[in-house]
Amino acid sequence: MNIPELSINPLCQRIIRFYEGVNFMEFCRMLAPFSERATHEMKVAAILEVFDVDGDGLVSREDLDLVLRQLAGTCLSEKEVGELVQLAFEEAGAKDQLSLEDFSKALKGRELNMVVEIPVQM
Numbered sequence: 167m168n169i170p171e172l173s174i175n176p177l178c179q180r181i182i183r184f185y186e187g188v189n190f191m192e193f194c195r196m197l198a199p200f201s202e203r204a205t206h207e208m209k210v211a212a213i214l215e216v217f218d219v220d221g222d223g224l225v226s227r228e229d230l231d232l233v234l235r236q237l238a239g240t241c242l243s244e245k246e247v248g249e250l251v252q253l254a255f256e257e258a259g260a261k262d263q264l265s266l267e268d269f270s271k272a273l274k275g276r277e278l279n280m281v282v283e284i285p286v287q288m
Contacts, residue, residue, distance in 0.1 A: 225264040
């Protein structure tokens with residue numbers, strides 16, 4: 167891994183899969199949600215993509231559980247992760263899957279500061 171900042175990211179493998187085999191235009195499209203000019207909807211859709219492990223356009227309990235475990239590492243117990251998943255679904259009013267609409271409702275009114283730092287060596 168040539169990018170040290172990426173290698174320590176708990177979602178490293180998911181990030182690599184997102185960008186695998188993309189051309190320059192696709193790469194720009196994928197970075198668009200991180201722009202200051204990106205709409206709230208663009209940012210929500212990008213967040214959904216990260217949590218949608220199986221790529222079906224929905225976030226299942228299993229998807230959320232897996233991503234939370236990757237993010238938390240050993241900081242949270244299985245029980246705590248399970249409680250967070252349960253709470254997220256209760257707050258969204260969803261039973262087994264979160265759609266883009268559910269995500270939008272849950273994140274409505276919240277500021278989504280999405281920052282990407284690209285180190286440039288000269």
